[in-house]
Amino acid sequence: MCGFTGLFMPRLTRAPSGEISPALLHHMTDAIAHRGPDDEGFHIEPGIGLGFRRLSIIDLAAGHQPMGNEDASVMIVFNGEIYNFQALRDELRALGHIFATHCDTEVIIHGWESWGLAVLDRLDGFFAFALWDRMQGSLLLARDRLGKKPLYYGVAPDGTLAFGSELAALTPVPGLTDALDPAALEDYLAFGYVPDPASIYQRIRKLPPAHFMLITADDPRPAPRRYWTLPPPDATSTTMNEAVDILRTRLDAAVSARMIADVPLGAFLSGGIDSGAILALAARHAAASGKGPLQSFTIGFPGPTDERAAAAAMAGHCGATHVTEAVAPGDVIDAARHQAEIFGEPFGDHSSVPSLAVARLARTGVKVALSGDGGDEVFGGYRRYRWHSIADQARRLLPDRARRALLAPIAAAYPKLDRAPSWLRAKTTLTEISLDSAHGYYRTVCKLQDDERRGLMTPRLKSLLDGHDPAAGIVAALDTEADPLRAAQLVDLATYLPGDILVKVDRTSMRSGVEVRSPLLDPALVAWGMGLPPQLKLQAGQGKSILRQAVAPLLPRAVLDRPKQGFVAPLSAELRRAAPRLRGTLLGPAMLDTGWFDGAAIGRMIDQHESGQHDHGWKLWHLLVLEGFLARHAGAAAGRAHPALVA
Structure with a gap:
């Protein structure tokens, strides 16, 4: 729901004036204006500057940020939602705190004043934030347990700590994006994304999920520390029937908590079990609260993976007002090269293309959308x-x-x-x-x-x-x-989920002005689901067995029996037809001028694909994404020679 930026100059590195450049802070914040089209705000004092862009979801009139306590000695910029903020507010009021808004952001400020770092343990939601405490001279950076919201940081050559919600926010800071990280580049080629805590730039890092950094004016060294980890599996024996009952209760509560909003709320809908179950539960809660029917949104690419018909049937079953749109695949090469603009670094997951399309479609009717992300990772669906x-x-x-x-x-x-x-x-x-x-x-x-x-x-x-x-x-x-099942799930929760899935959801939705909430990634639900024995997840060669049984009463039989499909683009055929242009792109200066890639080897890969000897479609797509990033990086490097671009 928003984006923030910041600059922190510790006393050990601060210039005599200790002044933050307003022009630089504004430039950083302008770079992520798409994350918050409704409002902007700034707070600057000696040694610290905070910038903010707001997408208004709760307390539309009074939720302006940066937000402070009564005397502005504690200031915060916050991106996310705290679902239990009303209970926390009541608890803090009983301790004597006075609230000026009805916004969830304010509970973090007063929670910090009463509980210090323990406030992180009390927050139920998804978030990234930066909190400045003038009296302590400290800056707290924190990220939610599963990494739904991003937080990048880097120490510039002059010792200034810069941070922000996207890589784009840090690119205006001199010295942070001059050098690429070869190890991160290889990680991208291996996985299709750059895993936390690295970024594609040597001087910029990602704060990992479930971590915080407490940086003081006299100790400026960023040191991420973990504040939450998954508990070990429960050794108590649980039957399938018992677990199904518990899952139904937990999932229903997770959906209910995520329906708090002062703006229209809807749901992303595919033809699958996860998003169908979320829509069915949300529709029940909307009806019980007297709200009109929910809106659901689906896009389809004509072809065998088109899910529009199945999604429309599910929407009809739930009584949702369904909005659907057919999207042409478009130019494959242009789409790949566009990834760098959206993600700030190489990001090869091609499903970001339909994700962006459905987010844009949803923005025509709502500001908040529920999604079914997380079911595969938590309940063994892959x-x-x-x-x-x-x-x-x-x-x-x-x-x-x-x-x-x-x-x-x-x-x-x-x-x-x-x-x-x-x-x-x-x-x-x-x-x-x-x-x-x-x-x-x-x-x-x-x-x-x-x-x-x-x-x-x-x-x-x-x-x-x-x-x-x-x-x-x-x-x-x-x-x-x-x-082996739990081991694979733990790996994906630590790497693939925060590095790929949640990055895709955050960047495409924020690019479209939509906040996405994922009930299946409720941290308590994730901890419980990960503790289940493997036989409740994998049965008779089928994954998500317990989830299927738990949501069966909510879904039509056709949805339950429908094989898992996922988005599959016709990349191979498109790239085969585009082989001449593909050669011109991948064998152009962006790739070869680095001195890092063997042009002959890339040419052989294109030849093998064009002839049909091998299918290198997805590999060539990943190379195209990398080429688009390298071209953008080279252009930015040339621009840095002009002082006006960093003023």
Whole structure:
């Protein structure tokens, strides 16, 4: 719902005047104006400057930010929603605090005054914020438990700490975006996004989910510290029926809490179980409160993955007013190069294209939309979870030495049959089983495998990487958990969810002026769901078993029986037709002038794709996204030579 920026000059690095540049702070805030089209505000005093852009959701008249306490000795800029703010406000009033607004932001200010850092444990919602306490001379930066809202920061060469809601907010700060991070670039090529806490720039970091930084004027070193972690699984035996009853109660409460708004509220709707269940529950609460029917929104790309008919049937079942739109895929190359403008760094998830389209459609009717994000991660819905569990069972049947000796050579010799029937494409499965569990799962989520990725690099880039291994984070996370399903889920909650899914949702919705709320990612619900035994999630080769049973009474049979589909774009055919233009783009100066990429290797990949020898569609899309970012970065670097652009 908003965006913020800030500059902090610790005493140890502060210029004699200690003045923050208003022009720079305004420039940073203007860069994220799309996050808050309704209002803007600034607070500047010696050593600290805060900027804000507001998308008004609660207390439309009095929620102006930066917001302060009675004497403005504590100031905050806040992005998100606190669902339990009314209960916290009552508790703080009993302690003697006086509230000037009905806005959820104010409870953080007074909560800090009474509870200090413990206020973070009391907040139920999603958020990122910066809180300045003049009396203590401290700056608190914090991010919600699952990473729904972003927070970037970096220390400029002059010692100034800059922070903001998007990378775009930090690009005007001199010295922060001069150098790219080669390790982050390789991570992007491996995963299709840059995992926390890195960014594509060496001097800019992301505050990880469930972390805070408390920075004082005399100790300016940013040091992220964790304030929340998932509890261990509950050892208490739970039957499916008991768990289903609990899930229904928890999910209903999570939906109800997310319907507080002083503006129109609707729902994103696909043809699947998760978004259908959220709409059904929200429609019930809307009817019970006397509100009119909810609006639901769906977009479709003509073709086999078009979900408009299934979504319309679900909306009719719930009594929602359904809004749908057909969207042409458009120019694939232009869409890829546009990603850098939206995300600020390379971001390869092509489903961001329909996500942006449905957010724009929703903005025609509402300011807040509920979504079904999180069901797959929490309740084991991804197909890769099933395959990883099966592969782990196979590993247990063969000793490590036998697997490496027998399966690894077979996998290496097995042909890569991209266009063959699925039952003939065994190379990936054989390779995964030949590896240990952690490296096997890494290969499952990897977009460009190690040999393919390194084959595109010049010796110069390889030397800059200095042995960097994108698998290290996944291996470390998986090695701490014995159960293969929970291990894979923990990895995704730590990497894929905050690095890909939630980034996609936040940037596309904020670009459109819509706040998205995800009931299935209620932290208490996530903690409970992650603690369930695996047999309640995976049954008879089907994921999300418990969620299916819990929401079955809410959904038509056709929705429950419909196979999981997801968005699949016709990238391969489009890029095959666009091969000549593809060569001109990927073999142009943006990629090759870096000295990091082997033009001949990229050319061979394009040739193989154009001829149909291999399907490199998704790999070429990721390279196009990277090329678009590098072109934008090179243009910005040239612009930095002109002082007017950083004034």
